Amino acid sequence: MAFIFYASSIVAVVATLLTITRRNAIHALLYLVVSLLAIAIDFYVMGAPFVAALELIIYAGAIMVLFVFVVMMLNIGEHAAETELDVFRPRAWLGPGLLAAVLLAEVARLVSLQSGAYTGSTEISSKQVAVALFGPYVIGVELASLLLTAGLVGAYHLGRRAVSREEEIRGVDTDESRAVSRGAAVSAGAGRSSHAA
């Protein structure tokens, strides 16, 4: 099914280009979701349904929700209501909707095919992935947990509230002092994220 592969690849490239050219963060995120969905279809067509499912659950699901959540959190202010109204205007969702419709058509086509949905010679099942991960690569999986532990220790340290504030005497030689002017949105986010990150 080379046609479906190339079709969703084009969708992915277009959606990614639109992601990085949108000015509104929410609009960009909508395109990013579409891009991730298209890549999931690519994975599926190449014979990796497990990776396709992970792409959907982890990226398009969990991580995007986190993104949207953070963007919404940082938008609290006078403009928040306007921004949220903006999200519901057709201009915002028409583009991502069209691209997603293309993907939906592809999925429908894939579902209607009884066999031969894969371009690769074989389908890699989740069992095979598991055997590889917990067989020869088990040490890599274990060490990835060390990576998460290091991140956790950092989050624990950076996330705690500071007892004393010494910003006045230390607040020299940063970009803030070098910069001529800074947008209000930037400083609103920066002040909060140093404690919430």
Place this chain on the structure above:
Amino acid sequence: MLAEAFTYTTPRTEEIIRLLPELILSAAGTFMMVLIPLAKDRYPSLFGNFSIVAILSAIAASLFAFTNPGTAFSDLMVVDGFATFFRVLVLSVGITTVLSSYRFLHREGTDPGEFHALILFSLAGQCLMVSANSLIMIFIGLEISSIATYILCGYLRDDKRANESALKYFLLGSFATAFFLYGIAIVYGATGSVALTDIRRVLISAASPPVAMIGIAIALMLVGILFKISAAPFQVWAPDVYQGAPTPVTSFMSAGPKAAAFAIFLRIFMTAFQSDAHGWAPLVWLSALLSMTIGNFGALLQNNIKRIMAYSSIAHAGYVLVALAACSEIGTAAAMFYLAAYACMNIGMFAVVVHLSGKGERHLSIEDFAGLGVTQPVTAALLTVLILSLIGVPLTGGFFGKFYIFKAALQSNLVWLTVLGLLNSAVASYYYLRILVMMYMREPGEVTSNIEPLPFTLQAALFLPVLGTFILGVFPGALINFANHSAALK
């Protein structure tokens, strides 16, 4: 293609022993988190002492693992002379970092527990990087090391400079790592393997090697690695990050993670991509020249000691790249020797900066060194040794480091690069000598007149590197012989 033939086998004892340093470090780091609520207020120096014991055991474990070298865990790791050399190097850097951070953490009133846990995790990542034999393991090690270092840069939560430093390093570093990962993906696509030895075999024996794909992959991986070693043209982050990070962390970053990044550079390019050396060596040549020039000329304009050391670090990365551009075993050995010598001189320098800068790290100007030779003659004398080593004066480790590097470059007919490198060393001596002039030819200023003597831990963090510089400068034979023996990466 994944086959059904994979079966799980319990790791053999020698495999566990080959992973022992990483196991010790990660167990100690995790145990530290348990210690924090128990001992935080009562025994603040317990964390540092515990880290030193853990790192010393890891060094012992590295040496013990080397008594029976070989691969482990389905060839994902390899313990050889090269890996052992770099393991001991990064762990020694870790010890001196811990030594120079006791007083610092106390002075800045921040928690010692997480700091040392992160140092241990970062060291575990670096040990893993240098002994990895597969791109996957290299990547995991690189990420463990980097994540811990990003957080260490911003460890002083309320310091805006530290926040800026950590955020810049994190964003740019993640971007660079993404390039590296993309390169790995393309290599896997082109050769069907992530094991370095398999990639080498495919590239040498293939009837028509995938030249274009491998070329793109090499370029992408170079971007990632050159960023990590702060070499031009990916060096822009270094001065700001080095300046904003807490000084012990700056010292750690400039020696440990950098040496580990050079180790993976050498291992990947001298093993997997050796047959394509005619393609990547010119790029390394160019980067070496750019790094030396930008680093040395950039440092001339600086007045902040941490920024000077950051530019100097870029320049020294350039010198090591000269050895890499030689693409030979002596080049590899010269790079190993130089990284050891460089770690010594840098860590000693930063130990003095930690002390001199004072609470809140306010005294970082080069003028703050004025008259140190009068008020603290011993410290100034030791610092002089390190500065002479950074310049490359005979009888110091820096001299032999440069000597071996330029010798390797000449043997590979890199005459122009050698000449330009030597000219660069001459330029560099100007800004190093400025520090000496400040220390000995100026009246003591406000900072140096009121300076307290160095506490014991900082003395150790200064004496040990000076000792190392002397040993490498007077008896370089032992280390260069070991490096020559372990430089054959196959």
